Amino acid sequence: MTQTITAMYDTYPEATAAKAKLVAIGIPEVGVRILSGSEAGTTTGAATTHEGGMWGSLKEFFMPEEDRHLHAEGLNRGGTMLTATVEDGYAERTYDILEEHGSVDMDEREASWRKEGWNGQAAGAPVAAVAPASTTATKGLRAAGSTETVAAQETAQGTDYIPVVEERLNVGKRMVDSGRVRVRSYAVEKAVSENVTLHDETVRVDRRVVDRAVTPGDMALFEDKVIEATEMREQAVVSKEARVVGEVGIRKDATQRVETVTDKVRHTEVEVTDERGNVERTGTAGTAGTAPRKPV
Numbered sequence: 001m002t003q004t005i006t007a008m009y010d011t012y013p014e015a016t017a018a019k020a021k022l023v024a025i026g027i028p029e030v031g032v033r034i035l036s037g038s039e040a041g042t043t044t045g046a047a048t049t050h051e052g053g054m055w056g057s058l059k060e061f062f063m064p065e066e067d068r069h070l071h072a073e074g075l076n077r078g079g080t081m082l083t084a085t086v087e088d089g090y091a092e093r094t095y096d097i098l099e100e101h102g103s104v105d106m107d108e109r110e111a112s113w114r115k116e117g118w119n120g121q122a123a124g125a126p127v128a129a130v131a132p133a134s135t136t137a138t139k140g141l142r143a144a145g146s147t148e149t150v151a152a153q154e155t156a157q158g159t160d161y162i163p164v165v166e167e168r169l170n171v172g173k174r175m176v177d178s179g180r181v182r183v184r185s186y187a188v189e190k191a192v193s194e195n196v197t198l199h200d201e202t203v204r205v206d207r208r209v210v211d212r213a214v215t216p217g218d219m220a221l222f223e224d225k226v227i228e229a230t231e232m233r234e235q236a237v238v239s240k241e242a243r244v245v246g247e248v249g250i251r252k253d254a255t256q257r258v259e260t261v262t263d264k265v266r267h268t269e270v271e272v273t274d275e276r277g278n279v280e281r282t283g284t285a286g287t288a289g290t291a292p293r294k295p296v
Contacts, residue, residue, distance in 0.1 A: 001087070001088045002085050002086060002087055002088070003085070003086065003088060003091060004083055004084070004085045005083065005084050005085075005086065005091065005094050005095065005098070006067075006071070006081065006082070006083045007081070007082050007083075007084075007098040007103040007104070008071060008074045008079050008080070008081050008082075008103065008104040008106055008109075009079060009080045009081075009082065009101070009102060009103060009104060010078075010079055010080075010102070010104060010174050010175075011080065011174065011176070012034075012036050012080045014080070014101050014102045014103075015034050015036070015080040015081075015082045015101075016034065017101050018082060018097055018098055018100075018101035018103070019032045019034060019082060019084075021097045021100075021101065022084055022086075022094060022097055025090070025093060025097070026090070027084060027086050027090055027094070031084060031085040031086065032082065032083070032084045032085075033082070033083050033084075034080060034081070034082050035075065035080070035081045035082075035083075036075070036080040036081075037074070037075030037076055037077065037078050037079050037080065037081075066120075069120060069121060070106055070110055070120075071106075073113060073118065074104070074106070074109065076170050076172070077170070077172035078172045078173075078174050079104070082098070082103075084098075162270055163268075164267075164268055164269075164270060164282075165266075165267065165268045166265065166266070166267035166268070167265035167266050167267065168265060169261070169263055169265055171261050181250060183248055183249070183250055185248075196236050198233070198234040198235070198236065199232075199233070199234045200231075200232070200233040200234065201230075201231055201232035201233065202231055203229040203230070203231045269281055269282065270282050
């Protein structure tokens with residue numbers, strides 16, 4: 001028996017590192033697939049397209065509708081999704097590897113997004129059509145939704161709708177490694193010298209010629225007598241003392257900067273031409289105008 005395990009990562013390298021570890025423990029590479037929201041993710045052996053938005057890219061990942069919305073939102077915010085189809089015996093080890101490489105807790109992430117105002121609907125997902133309140137002016141009109149919804153709502157009178165679509169720019173944030181600073185201490189030896197003055201005492205034997213009469217005190221000199229003197233000299237004694245003379249540390253300063261993200265979004269406009277020769281254009285940008293038709 002096999003089971004499919006899904007994990008979301010903030011960065012593409014985290015997901016690829018987890019995939020490499022799964023393959024290393026014996027999970028077939030074809031069973032591990034990656035879909036990235038910030039760059040073209042790849043599945044094993046084939047490129048994953050983003051045609052139809054992230055919602056379209058998730059069609060081949062079979063999962064409950066609520067989970068599909070949640071993962072599509074993660075991809076829209078620049079995340080990367082990894083799925084692994086593994087044998088039951090590899091399941092626990094697979095969960096451990098995915099967590100070791102920084103997989104996102106989707107329950108906590110969902111709660112955080114909802115606090116920011118996310119309504120649980122992924123950008124690009126089809127929205128069910130909602131019929132407006134029935135009034136005299138709007139009788140028989142319906143809100144346009146996806147192509148499938150519009151087709152299902154066509155009436156017996158042959159009413160048809162053209163959906164008006166616009167793209168919205170969603171800008172997220174993620175932390176990336178922009179450089180590293182390392183401080184390392186190590187011991188270095190160098191030769192030093194100091195001058196010191198040393199004191200030496202040297203014993204010398206002096207001999208002199210004397211010619212005088214012997215005094216009573218000199219009579220004791222016929223007895224044995226010994227005179228001793230010790231030579232002394234100073235030696236240099238070396239000792240070392242370690243003292244802290246400075247400190248080097250690392251401090252991180254946080255700053256705020258504003259970066260302008262520029263991209264292009266598309267929207268559709270609808271042109272209505274009546275038999276009186278008037279042309280009316282409407283679009284999601286709120287522009288509308290009427291101009292006479294030019295003769296053909």
